[in-house]
Structure formats: structure tokens, C-alpha cells
Amino acid sequence: MLKKLFILIFITASIGAFGQSKFIAKNAYISFYSSTPLEDILGESNEAVTILNAETGEIGFQALMTTFHFKRALMEEHFNENYMESAKFPKARFNGKIEGFNKDMLTAPVANIKVTGLLNVHGVEKTITVPGTLGIENGKLVGTSKFKVTPEDYGIVIPAIVRDKIGKEMEVTVKANYLPFGK
Amino acid sequence: MKIKYAIILVLVIIVIGAGIGLKMFFKPHADISKLKTEFKVEASGLIEEFEQDENAATAKYSEKILEISGKLASKNKLQNGTDLLILEDEMQGVSCQLDSSWSAANQETIEALETGSPITVKGICKGYLMEIKVSPAIVISK
Known part of the structure; x- marks a missing residue:
């Protein structure tokens, strides 16, 4: 009896999930990477929050700069204190929209998408268009993106002495496993 | 003779400096x-x-x-x-x-x-x- 009840609740919950208008990922992955002659620089956060509006195809991302983790403590310190000024600009944000969005994209296998929106890093806002993928992978809605940003565009000053080593562009990787979110 | 001491002194300073630099570079994450x-x-x-x-x-x-x-x-x-x-x-x-x-x-x-x-x-x-x-x-x- 109890088992049947559970199954019933489960089925109802799953049907309910399809009717939800929002998807959320609270522990989305964001990293940025730069290869240098001395050492590869990789900062990773598993604490970005993203919401995908299933009606409109709008996507929002937010990340706390202090949650980026580096292999070396010194890199983390430099990142927060010298480059990102995390105390002054604690969050990075992206608000965009999937180009040519339709609801079938949320139930279809993983396919390529393009997202255009405003990226706000270090207090500077810029419109960007980035490639990505979206679709069902192992029964879950997964979104990914990989694109390049130039720190200088966001007013991030890299001292001349290390500028050549860090590289002009950083590769940003994003991955989110979305769950239906009721409200 | 004096030059020899000066060279040794410079070398010692370089080694200490490199040591401090490396220690900072390899500083572990906080426990x-x-x-x-x-x-x-x-x-x-x-x-x-x-x-x-x-x-x-x-x-x-x-x-x-x-x-x-x-x-x-x-x-x-x-x-x-x-x-x-x-x-x-x-x-x-x-x-x-x-x-x-x-x-x-x-x-x-x-x-x-x-x-x-x-x-x-x-x-x-x-x-x-x-x-x-x-x-x-x-x-x-x-």
C-alpha cells in the first residue's frame, strides 16, 4: 500500500516537473583556464547558481568570485585581491537568452545552441554571444558552454610583469545540471 | 679575497630570496x-x-x-x-x-x-x- 502510494507520488511529481516553468542548478560548474609557460592556471567553482526560464529561454547565471578555487593558495589570493577585487565586486552575472528558443529544446537530446546576453564581471557589463549545448543527458537537462573572454575588456588590470605569462584570453567553461524548480 | 666574500654574500642572498619566493608560491591552502x-x-x-x-x-x-x-x-x-x-x-x-x-x-x-x-x-x-x-x-x- 505504502509502496503504491510512493509510486503514485513519484509519478505525480514527475508529471508536475514537466509542467514547471523554471529549471535551476544551484551547484553549476564554472572554470576559467589559461595556459602559461610556467604553469597552467585553472580556477574552478562548483557554486554558481543558474535559472533557466522554460517559457522564454532566458538564462541567468550568478557566481561568487570568492568561490573560485585554485591549485595554489597564492593564485587564489591574487585572483581575489589583485585581479577581480572580490570585496568590491563580489559577484559575476550573466543574463541572456537562447537564440531561436523553443520548448522542445528542453526535452530533446543535447544539441548546439547560441546564447546572447549581458556578462557582468568586475563591475563591467558587456554584451556577448556564446556557443553552448543544451538537452537531455542521462535523463537530466544539461547545459554547457565554452567561450573566451579577454580580462582587459572588463577592466581587469594584469601587471605587465605577468601579462605575457597569463595570456590575453581566458577560456571559460560552464556546466549546469538543471532540475525543475517550482514556483 | 674581498671579492670572494662579496660573491658568497650575493649568492646567499639569492638563495634566501629564491627560498622565500618558492615558499610563497607553494604556500598551501589554509587548514x-x-x-x-x-x-x-x-x-x-x-x-x-x-x-x-x-x-x-x-x-x-x-x-x-x-x-x-x-x-x-x-x-x-x-x-x-x-x-x-x-x-x-x-x-x-x-x-x-x-x-x-x-x-x-x-x-x-x-x-x-x-x-x-x-x-x-x-x-x-x-x-x-x-x-x-x-x-x-x-x-x-x-
Whole structure:
């Protein structure tokens, strides 16, 4: 009896999930990477929050700069204190929209998408268009993106002495496993 | 003779300088268990503080060492293997990513944790993003 009840609740919950208008990922992955002659620089956060509006195809991302983790403590310190000024600009944000969005994209296998929106890093806002993928992978809605940003565009000053080593562009990787979110 | 001493002195300075440089470069990440707690708080009170005035609470707690007590709302593992404990409220509570080396050494303690039970964690508060983010963290009492 109890088992049947559970199954019933489960089925109802799953049907309910399809009717939800929002998807959320609270522990989305964001990293940025730069290869240098001395050492590869990789900062990773598993604490970005993203919401995908299933009606409109709008996507929002937010990340706390202090949650980026580096292999070396010194890199983390430099990142927060010298480059990102995390105390002054604690969050990075992206608000965009999937180009040519339709609801079938949320139930279809993983396919390529393009997202255009405003990226706000270090207090500077810029419109960007980035490639990505979206679709069902192992029964879950997964979104990914990989694109390049130039720190200088966001007013991030890299001292001349290390500028050549860090590289002009950083590769940003994003991955989110979305769950239906009721409200 | 004098030149010989001067050369040795310069070499010694270079070696010391390189040593300090390398030590800074290879400085390890902070060991949470050895850091001094700066704030002892209840999870519910902390959530309230962030909800009422996020900027003030961020300025007060960000990058500080907190001991947070509350009810364990959920226990999960992220894809990369990190243990994730959430206090008070699964969606808008206190989200704690456990320190990977502490986790590896204390898997039994983590497995024994039961959702709904009181727990105290110690970790670095990172700020507020729908929930309060704490990482890395360790469990200090069940």
C-alpha cells in the first residue's frame, strides 16, 4: 500500500516537473583556464547558481568570485585581491537568452545552441554571444558552454610583469545540471 | 679575497630570496581545523541576517571563519566527488562544501550524519547566492 502510494507520488511529481516553468542548478560548474609557460592556471567553482526560464529561454547565471578555487593558495589570493577585487565586486552575472528558443529544446537530446546576453564581471557589463549545448543527458537537462573572454575588456588590470605569462584570453567553461524548480 | 666574500654574500642572498619566493608560491591552502573561529552562529540567524541586509552581512562574514550550528537538511555528493552538506533549508539554507582532504579522512563521520539532526560545521563563509555558501568546511560536531 505504502509502496503504491510512493509510486503514485513519484509519478505525480514527475508529471508536475514537466509542467514547471523554471529549471535551476544551484551547484553549476564554472572554470576559467589559461595556459602559461610556467604553469597552467585553472580556477574552478562548483557554486554558481543558474535559472533557466522554460517559457522564454532566458538564462541567468550568478557566481561568487570568492568561490573560485585554485591549485595554489597564492593564485587564489591574487585572483581575489589583485585581479577581480572580490570585496568590491563580489559577484559575476550573466543574463541572456537562447537564440531561436523553443520548448522542445528542453526535452530533446543535447544539441548546439547560441546564447546572447549581458556578462557582468568586475563591475563591467558587456554584451556577448556564446556557443553552448543544451538537452537531455542521462535523463537530466544539461547545459554547457565554452567561450573566451579577454580580462582587459572588463577592466581587469594584469601587471605587465605577468601579462605575457597569463595570456590575453581566458577560456571559460560552464556546466549546469538543471532540475525543475517550482514556483 | 674581498671579492670572494662579496660573491658568497650575493649568492646567499639569492638563495634566501629564491627560498622565500618558492615558499610563497607553494604556500598551501589554509587548514580549516587549525584556523581560529571568528564567529559562532546559528544557521537560522545567519540566514536571517543575509536576507535582511545582504551587503552588510557579506561585509561582516565574507572570507571569515564561521562555526555554524543547525539542522542538517541534505547530504549530497557533487559530480566531482565533493561532499555537500546543506543546513536548515535545502533551497535557501547554508550550503557547505566539505574540504576534500578532511572528507577523505573522515568518510565514516560523513556517512553517519543523518538529515534532520543537529550539526555544527566550521568553514569559510563565501557570501550569499540564494543560499549562504561556505567552503571549504569541516564537521566539528554532530
